[in-house]
Amino acid sequence: MxxxxxxxxxxxxxxxxxxxxxxxxxxxxxxxxxxxxxxxxxxxxxxxxxxxxxxxxxxxxxxxxxxxxxxxxxxxxxxxxxxxxxxxxxxxxxxxxxxxxxxxxxxxxxxxxGNGFPLDYLQGKNLVFIAGGIGMAPLRSLIWSVIDNRDSYQKIDIIYGARSPADLCFRYDLDLWGRDKTINLVTTVDKGDEGWSGREGFVPQVVEQVAPSASDAVAIVGGPPVMIRLTFPVLKNLGFAPEQMLTTLEKRIKCGIGKCGRCNIGNIYVCRDGPVFSYAQIKQFISSEY
Ligand code: FES
CATH class of the missing domain: 2.40.30.10 (Translation factors)
Structure with missing residues (x-):
């Protein structure tokens, strides 16, 4: 096009x-x-x-x-x-x-x-997708886009968690990504059941265990606010700079087009300036407002 x-x-x-x-x-x-x-x-x-x-x-x-x-x-x-x-x-x-x-x-x-994920910035990089629950929804859109242009990206790690096995979304995608030899998929649940043989543990802990390299990489994080807030310090310890961490926010969006003033965090409007932000853009607000 x-x-x-x-x-x-x-x-x-x-x-x-x-x-x-x-x-x-x-x-x-x-x-x-x-x-x-x-x-x-x-x-x-x-x-x-x-x-x-x-x-x-x-x-x-x-x-x-x-x-x-x-x-x-x-x-x-x-x-x-x-x-x-x-x-x-x-x-x-x-x-x-x-x-x-x-x-x-x-x-x-x-x-x-709103804006989308910055494809120009992501191209040629190692991508680390980190999601919790329904927070996988926007990342899933990008993951399929990356898979459909696989030669434009390097390594793909996907770390996805939910409260329980029954709370994992997109199982049909997880099945396909798990069989893709070019993707390292790690799934985790807070608490497993008798049929669960995968990892147990909160997403930030599992990110720490998997320890993706920050070299030439971008981490894209989506999930509940507490998960996002706890994942950024882990990534920081792994060497990710604030510009190498992206997330997507959905806070209080109402009109969607920058008119109602409901979605502001500090001086940014989530609907108009986001919903995709780097940690560098939002780190001053993340602990107090998100
Ligand atoms: S949702 Fe109305 S200004 Fe952002």
């Missing part, structure tokens, strides 16, 4: 009222865990379906008509364009309403918003 194509498509999506959603149709629903589902969906409008572009790490606002809207990252990869995916945990009014919908239901979609 040429630069002209990209700018033409961005212009196309910038037209009209930014608050009016496009209609998308749910095509498939995957039960990830007892409270988390991945929705496969496509635009109802043929032209939108063909022209829509986004970057790994960007998010969108999803609305259930008559209930409300909420922001979620796009969890599929821009390199796989047959449909879009988002992964949603049932935690409140909008997410409960989304979980009540079935295949064929129509929902609203505004986006994509």
């Amino acid at each position: 040429t630069v002209t194509d990209i700018s033409r498509r961005k212009k196309f999506f910038a037209q009209g009222n930014a608050y009016v959603p496009h209609i998308v149709v749910i095509e498939k629903i995957i039960e990830e865990t007892p409270d988390t589902r991945t929705f496969h969906f496509s635009f109802k409008d043929e032209k939108l379906r063909k022209d829509f572009i986004f970057e790994s790490g960007q998010f969108a606002e999803y609305s259930v008509f008559g209930v409300g809207e909420a922001p979620f990252t796009i969890s599929s990869s821009p390199t796989r364009r047959s449909h879009l995916e988002c992964t949603i945990k049932r935690v409140g009014r909008v997410t409960n309403a989304l979980h009540r919908l079935g295949v064929g239901a129509e929902i609203g979609f505004r986006g994509p918003y």
Whole structure:
């Protein structure tokens, strides 16, 4: 796709009222865990379906008509364009309403918003993906994008943890990544059950044990705030500089387009300046606000 194509498509999506959603149709629903589902969906409008572009790490606002809207990252990869995916945990009014919908239901979609992961910066590097629970969703988009352009990157480590085996999302991806000889996949759970033969331990501890090299590497961290906060010092001890650590935040996003002022951390707006940040950009806020 040429630069002209990209700018033409961005212009196309910038037209009209930014608050009016496009209609998308749910095509498939995957039960990830007892409270988390991945929705496969496509635009109802043929032209939108063909022209829509986004970057790994960007998010969108999803609305259930008559209930409300909420922001979620796009969890599929821009390199796989047959449909879009988002992964949603049932935690409140909008997410409960989304979980009540079935295949064929129509929902609203505004986006994509925010920045994406900096592919230019990541290319040619060793990549260390570190995720907890549903925090894998944005990283998964990038992981598939990296796999689909495998020659542009060096070593891939993926460290993924959840509270229990039942809370691990994307098992079908974990299965494929585990069989890929070019990927070092480590999964862990806080507490295993009788069927679990893998590691036990919190993600930051496992990062310490795996000890990925910081040489020519970038670590991309996604998960609950406490996991992110505890993982950065471990990476720092392993030699990662603040610029070599990336994360994605979702704090208090409401409008998604820099208008409502709900998502600020210090002087940055998560929706407009992020949601992808380096630790260098957010380290002064991370302990007090996140
Ligand atoms: S969500 Fe409204 S300004 Fe960021």
